[in-house]
Amino acid sequence: KAGVTQTPRYLIKTRGQQVTLSCSPISGHRSVSWYQQTPGQGLQFLFEYFSETQRNKGNFPGRFSGRQFSNSRSEMNVSTLELGDSALYLCASSPAAENTGELFFGEGSRLTVL
Amino acid sequence: AQSVAQPEDQVNVAEGNPLTVKCTYSVSGNPYLFWYVQYPNRGLQFLLKYITGDNLVKGSYGFEAEFNKSQTSFHLKKPSALVSDSALYFCAVRDHQTGANNLFFGTGTRLTVIP
Numbered sequence: 001k002a003g004v005t006q007t008p009r010y011l012i013k014t015r016g017q018q019v020t021l022s023c024s025p026i027s028g029h030r031s032v033s034w035y036q037q038t039p040g041q042g043l044q045f046l047f048e049y050f051s052e053t054q055r056n057k058g059n060f061p062g063r064f065s066g067r068q069f070s071n072s073r074s075e076m077n078v079s080t081l082e083l084g085d086s087a088l089y090l091c092a093s094s095p096a097a098e099n100t101g102e103l104f105f106g107e108g109s110r111l112t113v114l
Numbered sequence: 115a116q117s118v119a120q121p122e123d124q125v126n127v128a129e130g131n132p133l134t135v136k137c138t139y140s141v142s143g144n145p146y147l148f149w150y151v152q153y154p155n156r157g158l159q160f161l162l163k164y165i166t167g168d169n170l171v172k173g174s175y176g177f178e179a180e181f182n183k184s185q186t187s188f189h190l191k192k193p194s195a196l197v198s199d200s201a202l203y204f205c206a207v208r209d210h211q212t213g214a215n216n217l218f219f220g221t222g223t224r225l226t227v228i229p
Contacts, residue, residue: 004157033216043158043204043219056209056216090157101148101165101208101217105157 002027004106006091012112018079021109025072025093031055032074033103034066037088046089049074078111086113116141118188118205120220127195128228135190135223137205146208147188148217149179153201161203164188175199195227 005024013019025032034046045058049068066076072093078085088110092103118139127133139145146165150158162173169181179190190203202222209216 035219042221045216045218048216058216092158101146101163101206102160103150103158103217105150105159107155107157 004091004093004104006089006106006109008109009107010110010112012114013081014114015081015083017081018077019081019111020075020077021089021091021111023074023076023091023093023106025074025091026095026104029093029095029104030072031094031096032068032072033092033094034074034076035090035092036060037090037108038086043090046076081113083113086111116145116207116209116218118147118207118218118220120203120205120223122223123221124224124226126226126228129197130194133192133195133199133225133227135203135205135225137188137190137220138186139188139205139207140186141207145181145188147179147181148206148208149173149177149188149190150204150206150219151201152204152222158204161190195225197227197229200225200227 007022031050033048036044047057047066048055052068063079068074088108090108092105148163149161152158161177162171164171164181172178177192202224204222205220206217
């Protein structure tokens with residue numbers, strides 16, 4: 001069974017641009033969560049989608065958005081990029097509607113904002 | 115509010131020796147606690163979880179964790195460390211209030227196993 005796939009793995013953008021990251025969950029998993037990982041702030045929850053609906057959202061500005069498609073694939077978008085958005089963005093999927101806390105993470109998309 | 119603390123940024127242990135990575139938690143209600151591991155340039159991998167039941171939880175790769183309610187701790191342990199155990203370890207607690215897949219992670223502890 002293929003794992004969680006995130007694309008692109010690495011990308012470089014400049015301030016003010018926008019970026020879209022993609023996540024394909026494990027087949028059969030309907031919940032997709034996004035986390036931001038930085039050396040200073042650690043791992044922070046961005047949002048979670050289940051059955052195309054945003055179920056929960058972390059404390060990030062509105063520049064950060066996401067969506068989920070009917071095949072459970074998810075995208076997150078960051079508009080008007082700032083230097084502080086440089087981070088590893090991790091996607092995680094989970095099979096069940098009820099959260100067990102056991103998440104399956106992708107390898108991440110490393111975003112560098114110049 | 116839910117939170118976890120990992121008091122040690124770095125833990126060094128000799129190969130073959132027992133290892134402990136510390137975690138304390140603060141939650142309202144019953145805690146759902148987790149350990150994840152991150153290898154270089156990789157995502158996180160689930161190791162084990164405590165929801166209810168026995169205080170000693172066994173997980174992947176020979177790891178185990180002991181839940182201690184009176185000390186609000188959930189330390190990760192392994193009887194005999196391997197060089198391949200060297201990685202970044204995260205303790206996490208689930209957000210009870212939302213009931214969704216919202217985990218609060220600690221700041222991580224870098225484990226180095228010395229050959």
